[in-house]
Amino acid sequence: MLVSMLLAAATLRLCLLARVQPLCRNHTVRTGKVFHISQQIQGDQLYFSSTRAHLIKHPCKKNIALYLGRQIFFTRDNFKSSLLPLSIPASMKVGTPEVTSAHIADSVLLLVVNQKIYIYDYEANSWNTSIGIEHPVSHVSGDNCCYSGHPFCVDISNSVFAYLHGDQISQTNVYFSNTRGYRFQKFAYERQAELVGSLGGIFYFHSLSQVGVLLIDQGKARFGYSEHPLNSSFGLPFDYNGTLDILITPGQKGILIFWFEKSLLVSRNSGQLVYPVHVKEGPNTLYSSISEANITIHSVAANEYELAVLTQENNLYYCSLGILSSSLIKFAGQNLWSQEAALMFTDVGRVEILTPLPDSVFPAFDFQKCPVNIQAVLMDPQLQVDVCKAELLQGEFDNKMYTIDMNSKLELTALMIPRPGMSLVPLAMVSNPHSLGLQAIIYEDGYTYDGNTKHRLNISLRQQHHWGRADPNFTSSIKRPTGSTITLDIANKEISCVDLKPLTALISVGCDQEKKIVIQNEISACHKGILDPVGLQDNYSYVIEKEAYDPNFQGQKASEDLVVDYQYKKLGCPHLVYYNTPWKPVVELWREGKFQEVIKAEFVLLEVHGLFTYTYSLTAQTALCRAQPQNWTTIMENPGNKGPFAWDRENYVSCHDPDNDAPLRWPNVPYQILGGPTANKVIFDQRNGIYVFYISIVDPYYSYCHLETTFSVYVYGAFPLSIIPAVVTIIPLMVAMLLSVWLAYAVPKLLHTEKGLRFKGFWIHPCRRSGAARVNRTPVKRRSRAPGGVRGDPLEGLRHSHESR
Numbered sequence: 001m002l003v004s005m006l007l008a009a010a011t012l013r014l015c016l017l018a019r020v021q022p023l024c025r026n027h028t029v030r031t032g033k034v035f036h037i038s039q040q041i042q043g044d045q046l047y048f049s050s051t052r053a054h055l056i057k058h059p060c061k062k063n064i065a066l067y068l069g070r071q072i073f074f075t076r077d078n079f080k081s082s083l084l085p086l087s088i089p090a091s092m093k094v095g096t097p098e099v100t101s102a103h104i105a106d107s108v109l110l111l112v113v114n115q116k117i118y119i120y121d122y123e124a125n126s127w128n129t130s131i132g133i134e135h136p137v138s139h140v141s142g143d144n145c146c147y148s149g150h151p152f153c154v155d156i157s158n159s160v161f162a163y164l165h166g167d168q169i170s171q172t173n174v175y176f177s178n179t180r181g182y183r184f185q186k187f188a189y190e191r192q193a194e195l196v197g198s199l200g201g202i203f204y205f206h207s208l209s210q211v212g213v214l215l216i217d218q219g220k221a222r223f224g225y226s227e228h229p230l231n232s233s234f235g236l237p238f239d240y241n242g243t244l245d246i247l248i249t250p251g252q253k254g255i256l257i258f259w260f261e262k263s264l265l266v267s268r269n270s271g272q273l274v275y276p277v278h279v280k281e282g283p284n285t286l287y288s289s290i291s292e293a294n295i296t297i298h299s300v301a302a303n304e305y306e307l308a309v310l311t312q313e314n315n316l317y318y319c320s321l322g323i324l325s326s327s328l329i330k331f332a333g334q335n336l337w338s339q340e341a342a343l344m345f346t347d348v349g350r351v352e353i354l355t356p357l358p359d360s361v362f363p364a365f366d367f368q369k370c371p372v373n374i375q376a377v378l379m380d381p382q383l384q385v386d387v388c389k390a391e392l393l394q395g396e397f398d399n400k401m402y403t404i405d406m407n408s409k410l411e412l413t414a415l416m417i418p419r420p421g422m423s424l425v426p427l428a429m430v431s432n433p434h435s436l437g438l439q440a441i442i443y444e445d446g447y448t449y450d451g452n453t454k455h456r457l458n459i460s461l462r463q464q465h466h467w468g469r470a471d472p473n474f475t476s477s478i479k480r481p482t483g484s485t486i487t488l489d490i491a492n493k494e495i496s497c498v499d500l501k502p503l504t505a506l507i508s509v510g511c512d513q514e515k516k517i518v519i520q521n522e523i524s525a526c527h528k529g530i531l532d533p534v535g536l537q538d539n540y541s542y543v544i545e546k547e548a549y550d551p552n553f554q555g556q557k558a559s560e561d562l563v564v565d566y567q568y569k570k571l572g573c574p575h576l577v578y579y580n581t582p583w584k585p586v587v588e589l590w591r592e593g594k595f596q597e598v599i600k601a602e603f604v605l606l607e608v609h610g611l612f613t614y615t616y617s618l619t620a621q622t623a624l625c626r627a628q629p630q631n632w633t634t635i636m637e638n639p640g641n642k643g644p645f646a647w648d649r650e651n652y653v654s655c656h657d658p659d660n661d662a663p664l665r666w667p668n669v670p671y672q673i674l675g676g677p678t679a680n681k682v683i684f685d686q687r688n689g690i691y692v693f694y695i696s697i698v699d700p701y702y703s704y705c706h707l708e709t710t711f712s713v714y715v716y717g718a719f720p721l722s723i724i725p726a727v728v729t730i731i732p733l734m735v736a737m738l739l740s741v742w743l744a745y746a747v748p749k750l751l752h753t754e755k756g757l758r759f760k761g762f763w764i765h766p767c768r769r770s771g772a773a774r775v776n777r778t779p780v781k782r783r784s785r786a787p788g789g790v791r792g793d794p795l796e797g798l799r800h801s802h803e804s805r
């Protein structure tokens with residue numbers, strides 16, 4: 001197809017035939033009139049405030065579009081049928097039905113009418129008003145993500161700003177909605193009060209993970225950004241003549257188009273650099289801006305890859321929106337313009353001039369369309385456009401969405417085929433290099449196949465941070481998930497490469513939802529025959545004595561014992577831990593059900609019922625902390641943290657961090673962080689029983705995910721609490737004395753002690769199942785009497801005795 005066109009172009013060039021062909025041929029859409037005979041406009045008919053017609057296309061749903069002019073038309077079939085002008089129900093009481101701005105957010109149409117926001121859910125065909133806006137607004141801004149149902153993508157479509165254009169920025173009220181405009185909240189922009197100038201717009205630049213505010217002051221405008229590292233400086237100032245309309249091109253590439261009648265500017269990096277578009281009027285005439293070219297823009301349309309402009313002088317201009325800037329190229333003139341005409345892309349390389357036509361008989365309007373095939377027009381030898389050097393640029397990753405978590409990389413592949421004898425320069429660009437210093441590197445190898453040289457491109461995307469080279473002044477906070485896009489294009493491609501689209505993928509630099517943590521359980525208490533899985537599954541419950549736990553996790557004894565139902569389904573069989581051995585769980589990373597690695601990052605544990613009969617082998621001092629380490633008490637004291645299990649990668653601060661300046665006042669407190677650089681371990685008290693631990697990976701550099709889970713361990717092997725005094729002399733008399741004291745005092749007491757575990761429904765007689773069984777730590781073996789339950793450990797003398805209550 002392409003080849004044949006190129007041949008055609010060459011032939012034309014040979015003939016030097018200066019054909020004057022029309023750019024397009026009119027046709028009129030006129031349908032359904034007869035059936036709509038009874039149709040009348042109901043409610044208040046809306047109109048657009050600007051004299052220039054605008055056309056907004058839904059970037060994801062190709063047939064949905066909104067025409068804004070003297071009438072407003074909303075189509076769901078790409079203007080393939082006659083339409084009644086859009087009106088708002090009289091019950092909405094809008095007053096003046098003047099629309100100043102509109103945005104399509106997923107399945108709803110947002111219209112700013114008479115300084116308020118109205119929502120039209122076109123799927124449900126229902127109107128509503130937004131909640132939460134207390135001041136007049138003139139504009140809405142937003143974006144749509146077409147890639148997937150990934151939360152990052154859904155957030156893009158749900159985010160909407162509402163603001164009053166031209167208001168003094170220091171005191172204006174900006175509103176933000178993450179519900180597609182249904183509910184707004186005041187948006188607080190840091191340093192807003194200090195900013196000078198008026199508001200030219202506010203946008204969520206998802207490809208940069210920044211909110212950008214356009215500040216206008218004395219004929220110049222520049223963007224300010226919300227997040228580190230861009231928040232400390234502004235984008236480059238640019239000429240702000242007239243009132244610029246700002247178009248965010250689809251695909252989250254960070255391409256912005258600013259325009260009014262006498263000005264057209266483009267930014268390829270979310271406003272950090274904004275340049276006037278150059279205008280090429282002929283082979284040797286190049287103007288540096290629209291105003292220099294002395295043309296008056298009437299309508300502008302853009303898709304992901306290209307830009308088209310219709311001027312009042314009846315000319316159509318076109319330019320490609322590749323990675324490298326190109327100039328607007330003028331197509332031959334034709335009678336295209338009318339006050340109502342609007343430009344829109346119907347496909348790549350296909351632009352259409354759309355004009356609504358009133359009908360004297362019916363209220364529904366018809367649509368005159370004049371479709372232009374850009375590729376065919378570019379063949380016109382008069383334009384003297386070079387043929388495209390490339391035949392193919394193809395990659396599986398195009399229009400897909402990927403996630404990069406920390407410590408992972410993304411490998412993409414593409415195929416590039418130049419025309420024989422030509423050479424191409426591939427170029428890969430990430431829109432947000434700040435997200436952990438994201439870098440794309442192309443590895444290229446060429447091979448010859450069927451006489452053609454093909455180039456395989458491997459694009460490796462990774463975070464510079466993990467190569468140890470990230471500059472903190474350049475990189476956004478590592479703790480903040482961000483987004484970016486990667487675009488692969490050909491640097492030296494001609495404007496005639498219309499069909500050769502750049503390839504783009506959306507990247508969420510954030511949690512890989514497929515990641516899970518699993519606690520290695522190679523020695524389970526069931527495997528060793530100490531606990532019986534059948535018994536555990538049988539609505540097993542146990543009692544935690546009041547001396548051993550604190551429901552408030554403060555280490556204070558509770559006032560009553562706690563009966564705990566063991567969640568076998570969730571926890572499985574407990575991991576077996578010998579009480580006298582310092583212990584640390586082996587934490588594994590799994591992804592999509594497959595083992596990945598043993599996690600060496602820092603993590604913390606908390607017994608979910610408040611058991612405090614364990615401590616840690618290291619103290620703040622022996623863990624070589626420079627600063628006072630956090631602990632569960634300090635985390636729970638923080639009022640910002642909800643619930644007791646709030647210790648995570650967001651609030652964790654390492655005591656080894658050079659920036660942590662909390663003085664080390666209590667060097668002897670237990671160091672509660674496991675894993676990471678220290679050899680810290682858990683030391684259990686002399687107490688047998690089940691512990692259910694919550695585990696949270698707190699190392700902020702391991703993953704963006706909140707990796708957490710619960711698991712259980714069974715601590716065994718503890719003798720009863722030290723009854724034998726610590727100092728046992730070798731004097732036999734002494735021993736005898738102690739023994740007699742023990743016999744006379746301890747044994748009877750021990751038999752009545754409340755300490756220890758109690759098990760419900762174990763080895764007791766079936767008819768008495770509902771009674772509670774109790775395990776005391778006396779060295780009496782009753783193993784054989786424990787059918788289907790916790791069996792006594794012969795080594796350690798766990799005794800299971802039945803207490804009749």
Ligand SMILES: *[C@@H]1O[C@H](CO)[C@@H](O)[C@H](O)[C@H]1NC(C)=O
Binds near residue numbers: 126127128129182
């Ligand atoms: C408008 O929104 C409000 C609040 O969300 C809701 O209660 C009401 O039912 C909606 N009205 C219509 C017509 O959908």
Ligand SMILES: *[C@@H]1O[C@H](CO)[C@@H](O)[C@H](O)[C@H]1NC(C)=O
Binds near residue numbers: 190191226228231232
């Ligand atoms: C930029 O943001 C960072 C992190 O949010 C903040 O610490 C810093 O103070 C901000 N800088 C300015 C100039 O606002």
Ligand SMILES: *[C@@H]1O[C@H](CO)[C@@H](O)[C@H](O)[C@H]1NC(C)=O
Binds near residue numbers: 262263264276289290
């Ligand atoms: C804005 O207007 C000034 C003066 O009229 C002109 O010099 C400048 O080129 C214009 N800028 C743009 C981007 O159109």
Ligand SMILES: *[C@@H]1O[C@H](CO)[C@@H](O)[C@H](O)[C@H]1NC(C)=O
Binds near residue numbers: 294
């Ligand atoms: C710009 O064009 C208008 C008409 O299109 C003409 O009257 C005017 O003289 C031109 N100005 C310049 C500076 O060429």
Ligand SMILES: *[C@@H]1O[C@H](CO)[C@@H](O)[C@H](O)[C@H]1NC(C)=O
Binds near residue numbers: 025026334368
């Ligand atoms: C299309 O129709 C309009 C008016 O309906 C006319 O002015 C224009 O010349 C026509 N264009 C072509 C290419 O036929």
Ligand SMILES: *[C@@H]1O[C@H](CO)[C@@H](O)[C@H](O)[C@H]1NC(C)=O
Binds near residue numbers: 444445457
């Ligand atoms: C690209 O990746 C493929 C598959 O992993 C490999 O065989 C090839 O050698 C790589 N090419 C380059 C240039 O790195």
Ligand SMILES: *[C@@H]1O[C@H](CO)[C@@H](O)[C@H](O)[C@H]1NC(C)=O
Binds near residue numbers: 471472
């Ligand atoms: C970051 O910026 C600060 C202040 O501008 C400077 O002192 C510091 O050296 C910079 N750090 C790096 C790694 O460039």
Ligand SMILES: *[C@@H]1O[C@H](CO)[C@@H](O)[C@H](O)[C@H]1NC(C)=O
Binds near residue numbers: 538539
């Ligand atoms: C466990 O308890 C549930 C409800 O608490 C009950 O439906 C079930 O029958 C019990 N199972 C056994 C084996 O007792």
Ligand SMILES: *[C@@H]1O[C@H](CO)[C@@H](O)[C@H](O)[C@H]1NC(C)=O
Binds near residue numbers: 628
């Ligand atoms: C937690 O840390 C604080 C100091 O930050 C200390 O006073 C307290 O004793 C510690 N608590 C425990 C249980 O170690």
